[in-house]
Amino acid sequence: VQLQASGGGLVQAGGSxxxxxxxxxxxxxxxxxxxxxxxxGKEREFVAAISWIGGTxxxxxxxxxxxxxxxxxxxxxxxxxxxTLKPEDTAVYYCVGQVVGGSYYYTSNWNYWGQGTQVTVxx
Numbered sequence: 001v002q003l004q005a006s007g008g009g010l011v012q013a014g015g016s017x018x019x020x021x022x023x024x025x026x027x028x029x030x031x032x033x034x035x036x037x038x039x040x041g042k043e044r045e046f047v048a049a050i051s052w053i054g055g056t057x058x059x060x061x062x063x064x065x066x067x068x069x070x071x072x073x074x075x076x077x078x079x080x081x082x083x084t085l086k087p088e089d090t091a092v093y094y095c096v097g098q099v100v101g102g103s104y105y106y107t108s109n110w111n112y113w114g115q116g117t118q119v120t121v122x123x
Contacts, residue, residue: 008117021095
């Protein structure tokens, strides 16, 4: 499976961006999908995930109420709608696929990673 993230860019605080992640492979609909981010000089951190059954969603506390993860299995694509962006949301955002461990929150539990897309929020 290959993951291709896009949609990053420069936006002012309070603005919005929508990230997309296109996945190759016929088994996309059977994978949980998610997003991580790595702020400058910091560790990579969990942002959001969506299960492959039922589309249950999970969010980091820092983005709850502002970010929405969704998926379109017909298009093999997962999205991250980011609203009310803050300067602290500045990071490289990574799309991930197929959780293999028990928790969505750990980088080591995800099998596939995209190349990352830069999001910069100016104050």
